Amino acid sequence: MVSRIPSGKLATYGQIAELIGSYGYARQVGWSLSRLPLPSSIPWHRVVNARGQISMSLRREGSDWIQRDLLLSEGIQFDINSRVSLKQYLWRPEIRDLLLGQLED
DNA sequence: CATTTGACGCTCT
DNA sequence: TAGAGCGCCAAAT
Secondary structure, three states, X not given: OHHHOOOOOEEEHHHHHHHOOOOOXXXXXXXXXXXXXXXXXXXXXXXXXXXXXXXXXXXXXXXXXXXXXXXXXXXXXXXXXXXXXXHHHEOOOOHHHHOOOOOOO
16 A cells, blocks of 8 residues: 555555555554565655654664655655655545556556 | 554544 | 553463
8 A cells, every 4th residue: 555655645654544544553564664674666665654754763773764855855844844745745546556466657 | 361552543621 | 642551361480
């Protein structure tokens, strides 16, 4: 599901959980992404928390800052408090995005 | 088996 | 609006 987030858009952990039919499993979404070997073809950096912030943690060993750079390179703007406007960037999946399997175009 | 720990999120002050 | 508090739930310890 994360792979379907288009460049320039963002999704929240809770949103991804809900989209895959696992309401309430936001933490597990975060855990899953944390297990990704980097670099990854999956756009993991397009997932932020519900407050519109990158979840910073020393345990991430820099991947949080990498996430910030990747988002900046995709045109995402951060305010003075390192927050993004979910109002503006939140991904609104279309019906075909919700279908299982990987289809193109 | 019992606790603690998170790339979380919502509510109440 | 920023924090604190609490609920959440599987992985880690």
